[in-house]
Amino acid sequence: MKIFRLSLFNLRKNKKEAVAIIFLTFVTVFLLGTVAANIAKINTVFDDCFEAAGSVNNYVFFRDRKYREEYKEILEKDYGIEDVRKADILYSIGVTVRDKSGEKIGYNIMMITEEDDRKLESFVKENCLRDEEIATLKHPVWLPQYFEITGGYNPGDTFTLLTGGRDYPFEIAGFYETGPCNETGMGLKIVISEEDYALLSSIYEEDVMLGYNADQPLPQEEYIAKCEKRSSENVSNSIWIFDQADLKLQETVFLDMFMYISGSLSIITLVACVFLIRHKIKNDIEDQMQQIGVLEAIGYRSKEISMSYIFEYVITGGTGAILGAVATVLFTPVMNMFIRIMMNRNVHGTVNMIPVIVVAIIQVVVITVFALLRARMVKKYPPVVAFRKGIRTHHFGKNFLPLKSMKGNINLRLAMKTNFRNTAQNIGTGVCIVVASVAMLFSAYTMVFFKDGYDGLIALTGMEISDDSITLLDGIDAYRFSEELSGLPEVKKTLVTYNFCFMAVKGSKYSGTAQVYDDFNETTNIPVYKGRYPVHDNEIMISLVRSTVEGYDVGDNIIIEGNGTQKSYVITGIVSGMSNSRMNLYFTMEGYQRVSPMTRPNVVQIYLNDGVDQNDFEKKLASLYGAPVSDMEEGNIEGSSLEERIRAQADIAVAKLIARYGVTDVDYAIKIGDQMITGRSGSLMIKDISSTKDLAKSQMGGIGNATFGFNIMALIFIAVVVAVILGIIAGSNVRRQRKDLGVMKSMGYSSKDLMTQIALQILPTTVISVAIAAVLSVFVQKAFWFYLFGVAIPLDIPVMIVTCISMVIFCYVVTYFAASRVKKISVTELMTE
């Protein structure tokens, strides 16, 4: 009990340090507890949503009208899967939607009827209009929760699809809970009426989604091979197989990133906390040496005296841990909201207390153990030694930097002398600064990378992101069209490529999306991580993730399968990219045609000059090359004269033939009275216009901004922790050295001189630690981005230099001001001591 009172006395004496340790333990438990409690919740939320929505857990998606009934039979007969459901879906990549503020944004959209959706899930309605209100809607649409949570739409709002500058407005009946298709990567599934579906099926491609429940994922390669064998058709380019686990991984990756960063920050605070406790116990023991001697002299055992220090930290650490645990619980609604926003899904439930309690206990145990180890040093001081302030023998230490050979500032020299004597403290401080600096550098790299929101993420996609992407009608020469477009004053450059398609890789369970260009040197967003661009038809580049996961390297051969054939390619380069499941394949035009000889490039990507309005440009395209047939089919007749109206009507009819029946050439002649109006389909060239940039914005904008914001918070947090650490170190150094500081004051050293000395004392440690951190940060950065996203963020040397310099200056300034308690030291106090 007496020892306990001694601990309380010490606590009262050093309130600021006690508060700092409580703060650090609080933060550690709060962060680690939040991570521990919510990592599990993230998993649960996703699975709960699947369950609540009644969604099946396995999906096979057939695109490009490649579905055959035999494929369903294979699932049922060969794999024994019962109850395979088939749903028709209209799917389009990069559908432009006008958001609530009127701005255009691109989404991958799946359109389905309620009847078909109920085949795959229970169609659980959430926030919606009343039934009688819904009944009055002309074009009702049910949106997945993404549009409610991130899009900010409300029931009754208008949801507008745009194609080629034309609006297709729907009225939002409400929102529904869905398992898959509630994220922008794969696409957002919207439920529309039978009538609208029939109408839009002439615009968008109709695909098939098979869904079923199974415990095991489908063996993709084997299934595709069976399908191709049965139909003698190439399927691998047009099939997409995924299950609940795949989707969960995709949806939770960014949340996991935030959790990992939070966890890392908590480790920083834990390391800082442990170091501070060790530092403070050592200083306290040295400071209270004579009191220790007195206590020992009157019969206290060193063990009991050690316990007084340990109790002190059990009290502070325990208080911090309890506060941290309570804060974690109180923070639950905020975390629920954060997870809801990040996942666009309903989040229910309270915090799981078990991991929080475990974290709090671990924290207290760690503190106690380290305090115990440090407090044992009391043993080294029997009473007589303690009376002599720990001096056992005379000091024969080396005199570092003797003043007689001094050049320059006396404050600097004295600071360096003190620094060289405090090796143990330097190591401890150094470890804290290294850890904090690594985190700060990581946050700074990431923050700067994402400073423009989604631009940072776009740079990581490893694919071309053009302003407009024009899909041409069959038979249109993409090169000729591209050449014509290049001549327009608004156009900066054009690239010819293929529409999105999958390619199978022999021996791999991961198919890849083909990125095909004539000359990769013309591309702007496909940086080579290693090697070089492919030039010849037998050359290819692969993604960094495929290289790592499957062990391919530059110079290796890789076999690509397609159209019943296999072709070998030499890998010339590796590209860092996180798009398309991080498994892109990069072909030259000739190289791609080796494995897909019947296809011709059908997409022209357009990069506009700065300041060109995209909408105006699309209208200009329509006037030059005819509106996209996807728009014309809707029957938008414009024109003032009879002939113009007839031509417009004729064009619509031709567009329908082209879009629905694969007709390539149409000539027409219409006689009205004596007048003959003739025309041909050659005037129609564009199948569809989409904006990859808008699509990227919708997919990545939120994450980019969130990452930027999160890293700003992380930077502030680290700065606070570093300030607390240095504040305590400086404060406790002032207390420990107060006699010397007082003597120096009597000699005429001002408080500013002494504060400068104390700040300069940690400068060498700071500089060395920050330099070490700079090197480590390169590896941490590389490892983090690769293992989480499969990409390599380029090393930003200027950011590194600026951050390192800022860190050193920050540490100096914080220590300088933290040392201001030196002002309170008076020489008088020394004399009356």
Added chain:
Amino acid sequence: MDQILKTEKLCKSFSNGGVQQHVIKNLDLEIMEGDFTVIMGASGSGKSTLLYALSGMDKPSMGKIFFGNKEIEDLTNDQLAVFRRGNCGFVFQSVYLLENQTVLDNVLTGALIVQKNSPELVAKAQDLLTKVGIGKDMWNKYPNQLSGGEAQRVGIVRAVINDPKILFADEPTGQLNSSAGKDVLDIMTEIHKNGQSIVMVTHDLKTALRGTRILFLRDGNIVGEYRMAPYGTDDMKERRSGLQRFLDEMGW
């Protein structure tokens, strides 16, 4: 002799548990250049408090202090520190050498805040140390390797290295044995002979004998003053008895 330090109505009070304790009360004092002033008085009479106030280590509660023509009582702490550099030297009862610095570095630490490093400065420090009996073999020793007397001699060298206008000493022999104390006093006497003004607080008669002017402090004010010839220039017996008489009159 010129006046070097002067106080007007100097007051110093402390607050203890809300109770004001007036330690120095309206004290007027002049210190003349070249004097060896000794302040004596009973415990609690305010000797040390007066010394701190005079030397600019502590601020008075009221009144004025003129150091030469400069009024110092309104200076900030940092301004006082800068003021002390060139004007004041200190010798403490507990010596207070910087424990982690060698003997020579202790002296130079005091010097280098005022002067630029130069071979002459180092030579001066070494010369002074040699004069007080701290030989070359001890210059690189640390304070805990020195005896109390040796440490105090180093303290004196550190105090005078900048040629201060006044050397303040607070019971400089208080923690020394008689032999070491005598050595220290001999050094201070020698310094005084060379023209150094000294203000010293003591309650020891032997120590006070070294002074030329004795001030007796009681209840925060100077109640008596006694003048003596410089030490060693008069009869020692008479000097002692004269001072003893003065102190007896003061009720010491």
